Amino acid sequence: MTPFTRSHVLAPSLAAGVIAGGGVWYFGASPWWAVAIGVVVAAAVALWRALPRLDEPIWPKRVPETTAGARDDVHVLGWAVADLKGRVQPRALERVRGIARGRLAQRGLDLDAASDRSRVEGLIGARAYATLHSNVSNMPSQAALLATLDALDRVELPGAASPR
Numbered sequence: 001m002t003p004f005t006r007s008h009v010l011a012p013s014l015a016a017g018v019i020a021g022g023g024v025w026y027f028g029a030s031p032w033w034a035v036a037i038g039v040v041v042a043a044a045v046a047l048w049r050a051l052p053r054l055d056e057p058i059w060p061k062r063v064p065e066t067t068a069g070a071r072d073d074v075h076v077l078g079w080a081v082a083d084l085k086g087r088v089q090p091r092a093l094e095r096v097r098g099i100a101r102g103r104l105a106q107r108g109l110d111l112d113a114a115s116d117r118s119r120v121e122g123l124i125g126a127r128a129y130a131t132l133h134s135n136v137s138n139m140p141s142q143a144a145l146l147a148t149l150d151a152l153d154r155v156e157l158p159g160a161a162s163p164r
Helices: 006-026 031-050 073-081 090-105 114-124 126-132 142-154
Strands: none
Touching: 006 031, 090 114, 090 126, 090 142, 114 126, 114 142, 126 142
8 A cells, every 4th residue: 555645645736726716717707716726626526535445445354363172174175175065176186195105205205106006005005095096087086095095004104112
């Protein structure tokens, strides 16, 4: 928003008022009419210059503060993961693929390599493998994504202590 200053409004409005009043007086109006028209034009220009532009917000937009553990975190996360039809958003699937790539890379496997497919399916299952290789035309459901995350959680990392 442009800063409001007196010179931003006052100088152009006075100039317009003097020009309008002088022009009316020059063409034959009485001095009182010239002053009156000059004042009206100056006031109109001052009002026009002082009004906020429509493309600029009158008040700055306030971004609400979010704190950890806010009530709507689960709601916001749910809408970020799935669309209205219950299908997973591509952004969420990419995040899960990144987790899977990292988890499998620690075991020396590549999620996208055809040579590692049987070993990857042996670790996480065929359904989870198919979910991770979904494309935009057939995005998986939330249930399939949760099952894939559960399968990735069950993959033991090398060197990690087994749970008792």
